[in-house]
Amino acid sequence: MDYLTILQILDSALRLATPLLFACLAGLFSERAGIFDIGLEGKMLIAAFFSAATAYSTGSVWLGMLAGVAASLVLSGIHGLASITFRGNQLISGVAINFLASGLTVLIGLSWFKLGGQTPALQGDARFQGIDLPFAEALSGVPVFGPLYSEVLSGHTFLVYIALLCVPLTWYVLFRTRFGLRLRAVGENPAAVDTAGISVVGLRYAAVAICGVLCGLAGAYLATGLGASFVKEMTAGRGYIALAALIFAKWRPWYALYATFLFGLLEAISNRYPSLDLGFITLPSQFMQALPYILTVVILAGFVGKATPPRAGGEPYVKER
């Protein structure tokens, strides 16, 4: 395995990690505010569909992205209504949203495009194009660092960079602003927030909305950046993997970056080496493809040490006497 191969795998890992990172940060905002969201998957899926459909119809990837975000926000709104306003069970609401998205995308897709639930392939401005970072060409000659910069960091689409920027931004918002303090407080002890005269409901809706926007970007990236059309069930469990990464990351933004990159890396490796020859044994492709999911199970089974979720997570807030 030479240096260039490693760089190509890293490059691919970064692209594959991007939707996970968006979704993971989306879950982070929601869960930090005390609203569990297993509907990340559904929100990504519906965003992927509407962004692809809109981008195809209008020819503009930007309108597609907005449509994806809007669709995801609608589902967020439903989740908020069910779990904040009506104090329903957050898991059930999330599951319902996943089913809804899974069914709706295929149904609408069939009716609009008659392609078995897919959207037509996106071309030109209907897709996100790679952006070459400044000096990528010039620096590519520099040993070691040069190729790293031009191969791995440069040449990605707009949303990859946005996702990366979201990490420090999320950290800053959570830990350095008033909104972040209140958001974290409402996920730990909503009664403390309520008695301080701040609206628990308002804060939680804000968190759920941010979650919707980020899931929307994740979905848009899947269909118009990573892929070039919407494909039935194209999220393929990424929403759940993002949740696992969130636990792995202990609900912290920087760790979320590392965790999702690890998942991206595993996926990149399995794409690159459908079957991996380790010399004494050859790992079959089924095993390689299952790697990210195996890691998910391992993480969720608690092999990575104790992770303490936000204390009020999953509990609707009922004002006590």
Add this chain to the structure above:
Amino acid sequence: MTTAPAIELKGISKAFGPVQANKDISIRVMPGTIHGIIGENGAGKSTLMSILYGFYKADKGEIYISGEKVSIPDSQAAIAAGIGMVFQHFKLVENFTVLENVILGAEDGALLAPSLRKARKDLAALAAEYELNVDPDALIQDIGVGMQQRVEILKALYRQADILILDEPTGVLTPAEADQLFRILHRLKDEGKTIILITHKLREIMEATDTVSVMRRGEMTATVKTSETSPQALAELMVGRKVLLRVDKSPAQPGEKVLEVENLKVVDSKGVVRIKGISFEVRAGEILGIAGVAGNGQSELLEVLGGMRNGTGTIRVNGQDLDLTGKFSDARSRRKRGIAHVPEDRQREGLIMDFKAWENTAFGYDDDEAYQTGLLMNNAAIREDAEGKIERFDVRPANADLEAKSFSGGNQQKLVLAREIERDPDLLLVGQPTRGVDIGAIEFIHQQIVALRDKGKAILLVSVELEEILSLSDRIAVIFDGQLMGERLPAETDEKELGLMMAGMTGEDT
């Protein structure tokens, strides 16, 4: 010259469905005083304060702050009106620092750094002014309840509260912490703050307040100067009948040794030695009281005896060894040996809160022959039994179908006591029998414990209430840091001596 009252309520009424929680309540609290509001659980104290803090809207009535009429639709308005509230269950974010908790909701701008800087300065000033020292960078989960309460007080002061309402503030405090709290309150009063102290403990009212209002069943039955009343008079106003504040009991007639504990050691799951080799005995027909500040090993002692925890050493009941580890060291085996246990935390260990009263009266004895019909539970028999217990122990409301959580603390405790005492145990373990229990119920519970003693049973009482230990016990042992500091007879000791022993001075030092 007339000063306007800091708070004046006029004709406040509030109903929840058919229940009239507050009936035409009027009250005036003068600035710079400590005003007590006393009443049993469910008398409407908390409802009244929730109205003042904007949690509920009163159906009728007016609120005046410093002579001006205000409306308090939400907590924000209450804070703006200068009201600060210290709830019984603290409203703190456990994994935030003290500083973060203080500024939460009272930040100065969208960014935290300037708010934190300002709060750090202000907190230092408040600490100096009121002697309220707290490490601003400590996490709430790392500091004790006494400190957490200070943080709540600081939160209110930081929001410029002039009126401080404290709801049952000593419920979670040790006697020493409570004394410290009252010193702080006096200090606040001297600085001109107005304090409303809600409690059901007569002693606190007598010690700390200037005036006191008594509530009973949603009504304000009296407001008097504290110096012109007595605990006896207040208790009667609260309960509506004559109440015995002292336990009425004859001298003990100790018989055979029922419980013998020799060199008992307990190590907890973290490897900390909780009990460091203690020995004592309890005889039939006597009550041994274990006094001590919470967390000194008394909980672990009860748990080992009750079969909820392993230990090493020797425990004999009626002369026969108990298993301290293994299959037969569980609670069921203990019950079979004639040990009944009224655990310290009745809501977590004594009852299942979501289960009905009649179901709760069978727990631990659910394998009783009388409760079975073949493979099935004989629910009719359990229910009939429960109804008898409810009647004999005066559980109110007398409805076996209510869930345990819908009873008041005192009535929950009566359910647990009924279940354990009516099994006619040789040894009764009782932990904190009257924590969070009304005066009227305390009297009843104490009578039941004494009655069991008079039937010739052995009783081990663990309580952090010194008063309770002194009035109920026939002998008193003091526990400190997992060791017994010595034994005293109630007639030959007092709170002062016991207090010193509870702080770790051995009998010889005192």
